[in-house]
Amino acid sequence: MSRLRRSRLPARLDVTQTLSGVALALFIWGHTLFVSSILISKDAMWTVTRMFEGYFILGRPLPVLVSIAVAVVWALLLVHALLALRKFPASYRQYRAFREHRQAMRHADTHLWWWQVVTGFAMFFLASPHLYKMLTQPAAIGPYASGDDVWSGAWWPLYLLLAFSVQLHAGIGVYRAALKWGLPGGGDGARTRRRLRVLFGGITAVMLALGLLSLATYLRIGYEHRDRVGERYVPASVAAPEQP
Amino acid sequence: MNDAAADMPAETQPPRRLRISVLRYNPAEPERAPRLQTYELEEADGMTLFIALNEIREIQDPSLQFDFVCRAGICGSCAMVINGRPGLACRTLTTQLPTKIALAPLPVFELIGDLSVNTGKWMRAMSERVETWVHAQETAQGADLDRAEARMEPEQAEAIYELDRCIECGCCVAACGTARMREDFVGAVAINKLARFRLDPRDLRDDGDFYELIGDDDGVFGCMTLLGCDDVCPKDLPLMTQLAYMRRKMAAAGWRGADGAAATPD
Numbered sequence: 362m363s364r365l366r367r368s369r370l371p372a373r374l375d376v377t378q379t380l381s382g383v384a385l386a387l388f389i390w391g392h393t394l395f396v397s398s399i400l401i402s403k404d405a406m407w408t409v410t411r412m413f414e415g416y417f418i419l420g421r422p423l424p425v426l427v428s429i430a431v432a433v434v435w436a437l438l439l440v441h442a443l444l445a446l447r448k449f450p451a452s453y454r455q456y457r458a459f460r461e462h463r464q465a466m467r468h469a470d471t472h473l474w475w476w477q478v479v480t481g482f483a484m485f486f487l488a489s490p491h492l493y494k495m496l497t498q499p500a501a502i503g504p505y506a507s508g509d510d511v512w513s514g515a516w517w518p519l520y521l522l523l524a525f526s527v528q529l530h531a532g533i534g535v536y537r538a539a540l541k542w543g544l545p546g547g548g549d550g551a552r553t554r555r556r557l558r559v560l561f562g563g564i565t566a567v568m569l570a571l572g573l574l575s576l577a578t579y580l581r582i583g584y585e586h587r588d589r590v591g592e593r594y595v596p597a598s599v600a601a602p603e604q605p
Numbered sequence: 606m607n608d609a610a611a612d613m614p615a616e617t618q619p620p621r622r623l624r625i626s627v628l629r630y631n632p633a634e635p636e637r638a639p640r641l642q643t644y645e646l647e648e649a650d651g652m653t654l655f656i657a658l659n660e661i662r663e664i665q666d667p668s669l670q671f672d673f674v675c676r677a678g679i680c681g682s683c684a685m686v687i688n689g690r691p692g693l694a695c696r697t698l699t700t701q702l703p704t705k706i707a708l709a710p711l712p713v714f715e716l717i718g719d720l721s722v723n724t725g726k727w728m729r730a731m732s733e734r735v736e737t738w739v740h741a742q743e744t745a746q747g748a749d750l751d752r753a754e755a756r757m758e759p760e761q762a763e764a765i766y767e768l769d770r771c772i773e774c775g776c777c778v779a780a781c782g783t784a785r786m787r788e789d790f791v792g793a794v795a796i797n798k799l800a801r802f803r804l805d806p807r808d809l810r811d812d813g814d815f816y817e818l819i820g821d822d823d824g825v826f827g828c829m830t831l832l833g834c835d836d837v838c839p840k841d842l843p844l845m846t847q848l849a850y851m852r853r854k855m856a857a858a859g860w861r862g863a864d865g866a867a868a869t870p871d
Contacts, residue, residue, distance in 0.1 A: 367817050372859020375826040375852075447822065448829055455786040462712075462785040465689035470832040471782050541830040543849025550835065550845045 378444035379538050381437050386531035388434060390568055393528070397571040399578050403504035404596045410502050427499035435492045445481055470540075473533050480530040487523040491516075504594040505586050512583025513590045517576060524572040532565030621648040621704050625657060627669065628709040631718040641707075642666075648699050654706070655683055655695035658720075670719035678839055681774030684711055685720045691776035693839045694720075711779040713788070724775040728794070735791060735818045737798040739808045757806065768801035768847065770840045777844060780833030789823040793834035793844045796825055800847040803854070812858040815851075825855045 395413075399406040413430070414422035450456035463471050494510075495502070501510065511517045536557050544553060586592070623646055630639035644661045655673055662669045674680040676695050683694040686709040688702060699706070714722035731737075741748065777793040784790045799815050802808045819825045828848055835845040 367820050369820075369859045369862065371821040371824075371826045372816075372856045376856050376860060450786055458785045459782055462782050465686070466780065466782075466833060467689060468780075468831070468833050468836060470830070470836075474782065474829055474831050537830050540832065540845060541828075541849060542853060543846060550843055554832075554845070 374444055374447075378441065379542065381441035381444070382534050383538055385434070385437055385441055386535045388437075389527050389531050390564070393568045393572050393575075397575040399504060399507075399575050399582075400571070403582070403594055404598070406504050406507075407594055407596050414499075422500070424499035424502075427502065428496050431492055431496045431499070435496065438488065438492070442481070442485065449478060449482075470537075473537065477530055477533050477537070480526040480533075483522065483526045484530065487519060487526055490519060491523060504582060505589075505592055506594070508579045508582030508584075508586050509590045510583070511576065511579040513587055517580055520576055521573075524569065524576060528565055528569040528572060532561045532568070536561035621699075622646070623648050623657065623699060623704055623706060625661065625706045625708060627719060628707075629669075629719050630716065631670070632716055633718065652699045653695055654687065654697045654699060654702075654708075657699055658694060658708075670717065670721045672717075672721045679772060681724070681772035681839075684722075684724070684774040684776050684779070684839075685709065686711060686779065691779040691837050693774060693776070696839050711775050713778050713784055714775055722775070724773065727775065727778070728773045731791065731795050732798075735795045735799055737795070737802065739802065739805060740810050740814075741807050742809055755806070761804070761806070765801055765804050768797055768804070768842065771797060771801075771842060772840060774839060776837045776839060777834035780837040782831045782833060783827055783829050787823070787827065790827045791819055791824050793828075793838075793848060795819065796828070796851050797842060797844055797847050800851050803851075812854050813862075816855050816858040819851070820855050820859050825852050828852065 395409050396406075398409045411417065411422060413427055414424050415426050416422045450459055459475075463475055494516075501507075511520065539557050539561075540554065544557075624643055625646070626641045626643045628639060629642050631637065644665055646657060646660055646665075649656070655676060658669070658671050659673075662671075671685070671694070672682040673695060674682045678693055678696040681693070684691060685694055686692075687694070687697055688707050691711055708720055710716055710720050711722045711724070714724050714727050717723055743749075771794060773794060775794075778784050781790070781792060784792050796819060799819060802810065803812075803815060821827070825848070830845075830848070832845055834848075835843075838844055
């Protein structure tokens with residue numbers, strides 16, 4: 362047999378779904394680490410922001426670089442969402458069958474998949490406003506700018522829900538992708554699964570903690586900065602030479 | 606159980622009273638609605654659910670329908686949903702369960718009556734669909750039955766046998782959220798069988814042939830890795846690793862085209 366009569370598309374869609382998901386998960390873990398630079402200091406967060414704007418290579422900030430990155434992430438998200446949508450219950454009958462099954466089985470991995478459906482669905486709505494803002498206002502990222510958004514712009518409820526959704530979805534997703542495709546040399550399936558649960562449970566807990574702590578910090582900064590909304594943060598090291 | 610009983614040595618503890626609720630319905634009597642019927646009996650040493658059900662049928666209710674043949678986890682007939690999870694009645698000790706036990710027939714399969722379902726019909730259709738037999742080279746006159754079979758390395762025979770232990774009880778299908786939502790999904794039993802034939806050197810099919818059978822969203826790509834199958838399999842088949850293995854092989858076959866050739870229409 363040297364020719365496939367059946368469409369090759371299902372294989373490609375399945376691989377693409379996993380690859381796009383893993384890429385997005387890696388992105389969000391990186392994103393969380395960069396955002397949590399605010400936990401170190403305002404200067405650290407300012408440096409990270411400027412780095413992504415190409416400041417340290419070009420000598421001046423170029424926020425459009427951020428917009429380009431956002432566009433790529435959004436495209437990836439669109440592809441992933443489209444492909445993952447195929448797995449959602451497609452009718453009330455399917456939904457009811459799965460709900461009955463899930464409630465009767467009381468089975469961890471079945472529950473985990475359902476949480477992926479719920480958080481994935483939530484992110485259609487939660488991620489889009491955030492991405493649109495980052496795409497159209499890439500320069501409005503920084504210790505004060507982000508603090509102002511979170512507090513004075515009242516973005517914090519959205520970010521709070523988004524933090525839970527995205528971290529759960531990413532952690533569960535990569536864990537499930539590892540089981541779905543198998544890990545090389547994975548002889549003892551049950552042991553592999555236990556270890557993966559500990560690993561990705563740990564990553565998710567750390568990322569969620571960092572995300573929530575960062576959000577709390579931006580809230581505090583935004584609250585303290587509420588009377589000077591719009592003012593941008595300038596590190597002392599940058600501002601100092603201009604001082605008389 | 607009260608504290609005084611819990612403090613007593615095991616051999617002097619009074620036997621537990623089991624309350625077994627059975628979801629009863631006979632499609633041949635559609636006028637009688639599905640109902641829960643509860644039977645009470647005393648737990649005995651080493652009692653399995655299979656023994657308990659036989660006692661109920663012999664002493665309390667001869668109309669109760671359930672299947673069994675081997676009583677030893679070999680025939681796969683007595684699979685049912687036990688407190689929400691599929692399992693074999695003959696391999697389930699009542700001591701592993703609370704005193705309240707809920708039994709229901711396996712979903713997905715055609716109901717014969719009460720706890721009895723027609724797994725055979727479903728398995729037959731599955732076998733025909735994914736062709737679960739050795740596809741050997743045949744001569745123009747048919748298979749050569751006089752020729753001695755080629756020798757096989759013991760490790761290879763072991764590996765095939767490991768997957769061939771499937772008893773087609775249906776637990777993996779009933780425990781599969783995908784199969785519950787999508788009735789055309791082939792199920793872990795089918796994918797495991799193809800993994801078994803893929804190992805068999807007598808089977809001349811290659812990955813391109815297997816892709817024709819399970820290379821779509823009703824096949825291996827439909828599996829959502831909920832792993833109910835792996836967790837309930839009474840034979841402890843390595844379903845998770847086999848599903849992942851076949852997914853990798855089918856993804857490679859589908860991505861490249863079989864044998865690495867471009868899949869262009871002839």
